[in-house]
Amino acid sequence: MSDYRFEEPDTELALRLRDAEVAALADLARSTRIVLDAPLPPAGDEAVRDRLFPRAYLDPTEDAAELAFQAAVHADLASGRIAAIDDLLADLAGAERVRGGVRVLLDPARTGRWVAAINDLRLTLGTRIGVSDDDPEPTGPIAADAGDVGCYHWLTGLQDGLISYLLV
Numbered sequence: 168m169s170d171y172r173f174e175e176p177d178t179e180l181a182l183r184l185r186d187a188e189v190a191a192l193a194d195l196a197r198s199t200r201i202v203l204d205a206p207l208p209p210a211g212d213e214a215v216r217d218r219l220f221p222r223a224y225l226d227p228t229e230d231a232a233e234l235a236f237q238a239a240v241h242a243d244l245a246s247g248r249i250a251a252i253d254d255l256l257a258d259l260a261g262a263e264r265v266r267g268g269v270r271v272l273l274d275p276a277r278t279g280r281w282v283a284a285i286n287d288l289r290l291t292l293g294t295r296i297g298v299s300d301d302d303p304e305p306t307g308p309i310a311a312d313a314g315d316v317g318c319y320h321w322l323t324g325l326q327d328g329l330i331s332y333l334l335v
Contacts, residue, residue, distance in 0.1 A: 182273060183269070196256050273329075
């Protein structure tokens with residue numbers, strides 16, 4: 168992935184992304200949206216879903232309570248995440264074309280939604296390439312794909328830059 172640049176005209180953040188970055192963000196956003204939009208499988212059936220919707224009750228004897236909790240909150244959690252991804256996709260689609268890419272203008276609220284969406288994209292990609300809480304570097308068989316590893320690190324930097332903008 169290439170570098171991205173932040174510009175700060177007035178109160179909006181102007182984020183420049185190259186065409187390859189836009190394509191990577193859009194592809195990963197669409198695939199993550201599919202996971203978020205699917206019915207919730209039982210815990211342990213899908214690693215990405217388990218990462219995006221971690222258990223509230225870690226004790227396996229509390230499966231009934233876990234199912235009740237997930238039934239109560241899953242739809243709201245998923246719809247919020249889907250909305251953030253849809254905003255990101257809409258911003259990319261409506262972005263101003265510039266040489267070799269796009270320029271996206273983000274106000275602080277929209278930047279916050281991008282941070283949320285990118286967090287879910289990182290969780291999805293990180294799970295697929297073997298990143299875990301215990302080992303922040305990719306370790307799985309897919310980790311051999313340098314493109315996915317590079318994209319994961321690029322997303323991490325982009326998310327960090329957006330958060331830094333919000334904290335200023």
